[in-house]
Amino acid sequence: MRRLALALALALxxxxxxxxxxxxxxxxxSAAADRAIEAGDRAAxxxxxxxxxxxxxxxxxxxxxxxxxxQDAYDRWARVALDAGELxxxxxxxxxxxxxxxxxxxxxxxxxxTRGRIHEARERDREAARDYHRAxxxxxxxxEQALGGSDE
Amino acid sequence: xSDDDDIDARELREAEALARALERGYAADDLPDDALxxxxxxxxxxxxxxLSEAREDAxxxxxLAAADRAHPAPASxxxxxxxxxxxxxxxxxxxxxxxxxxxxxxxxxxPNAGLLEAELARLDDPSAEPRFDAEMRAYRGEVxxxxxxxxxxx
Numbered sequence: 001m002r003r004l005a006l007a008l009a010l011a012l013x014x015x016x017x018x019x020x021x022x023x024x025x026x027x028x029x030s031a032a033a034d035r036a037i038e039a040g041d042r043a044a045x046x047x048x049x050x051x052x053x054x055x056x057x058x059x060x061x062x063x064x065x066x067x068x069x070x071q072d073a074y075d076r077w078a079r080v081a082l083d084a085g086e087l088x089x090x091x092x093x094x095x096x097x098x099x100x101x102x103x104x105x106x107x108x109x110x111x112x113x114t115r116g117r118i119h120e121a122r123e124r125d126r127e128a129a130r131d132y133h134r135a136x137x138x139x140x141x142x143x144e145q146a147l148g149g150s151d152e
Numbered sequence: 153x154s155d156d157d158d159i160d161a162r163e164l165r166e167a168e169a170l171a172r173a174l175e176r177g178y179a180a181d182d183l184p185d186d187a188l189x190x191x192x193x194x195x196x197x198x199x200x201x202x203l204s205e206a207r208e209d210a211x212x213x214x215x216l217a218a219a220d221r222a223h224p225a226p227a228s229x230x231x232x233x234x235x236x237x238x239x240x241x242x243x244x245x246x247x248x249x250x251x252x253x254x255x256x257x258x259x260x261x262x263p264n265a266g267l268l269e270a271e272l273a274r275l276d277d278p279s280a281e282p283r284f285d286a287e288m289r290a291y292r293g294e295v296x297x298x299x300x301x302x303x304x305x306x
Binding site: 019020022023024026027030034061062063064065068069072106109110113132135136139140142143145146147 | 255256257258260262263264265267268269271272274275288289291292295296299300302303304305
């Protein structure tokens with residue numbers, strides 16, 4: 001009976017991805033995407049970035065930590081697509097990233113800036129200006145915190 | 153038929169039922185309550201309520217049969233299965249409790265002034281993108297390092 005319980009417990013733990021494997025695999029994909037971007041290999045970069053956002057998030061990973069990892073990947077995916085003139089793909093990626101939640105941090109500011117670029121490319125100047133302004137407000141607040149912290 | 157005849161017939165039936173009750177030690181349905189009490193008293197005064205050996209055996213069989221019906225013997229195979237399932241459920245619950253997620257976000261490093269200035273610069277000037285990319289890559293490395301410190305490295 002003990003063996004049965006142990007086997008069941010092991011099976012349950014095997015079905016749930018661990019947070020260390022999630023973070024580790026995402027870090028590897030992120031570094032590989034950087035190398036692909038530098039090499040100009042757009043398809044390989046997107047494949048790695050897509051792997052990050054499609055990876056199953058472990059239940060034991062804090063939701064905000066998953067958001068940071070995934071928003072960063074969505075922003076880079078959108079920028080790679082934007083640079084290639086794939087506006088629909090870029091807009092879809094940035095939309096999925098912002099749908100994860102908007103916070104006053106670098107990752108949300110990056111997505112807003114990239115969406116502003118996409119609006120600009122589509123000649124939607126008003127929407128572009130709105131996104132740039134929102135990104136600017138976040139970045140100025142973060143800069144103020146950073147400079148204030150360094151003075152102390 | 154007169155009332156007297158009717159009363160006599162009823163009294164006769166009750167008397168017969170009383171006689172049977174006294175003889176057998178138990179009453180049939182046709183014996184009224186007062187007659188039943190009378191029969192019990194008479195029988196008790198006669199033999200102290202003692203039951204005959206045959207009656208005792210019959211009662212014992214009835215009691216044992218009733219006890220079997222009330223507590224049927226469980227099938228040992230199912231009992232073991234339920235036990236195993238219970239133990240497995242307890243193990244799963246323990247596993248969940250041990251691995252209960254800490255939902256608080258990781259304390260990530262704050263972005264430095266160089267990154268934020270590069271972010272502001274690229275809003276005005278797209279040619280500032282390479283500088284931003286370099287700063288962001290460095291910051292991303294710090295973020296992953298913080299996450300790996302919390303969750304462990306593969």
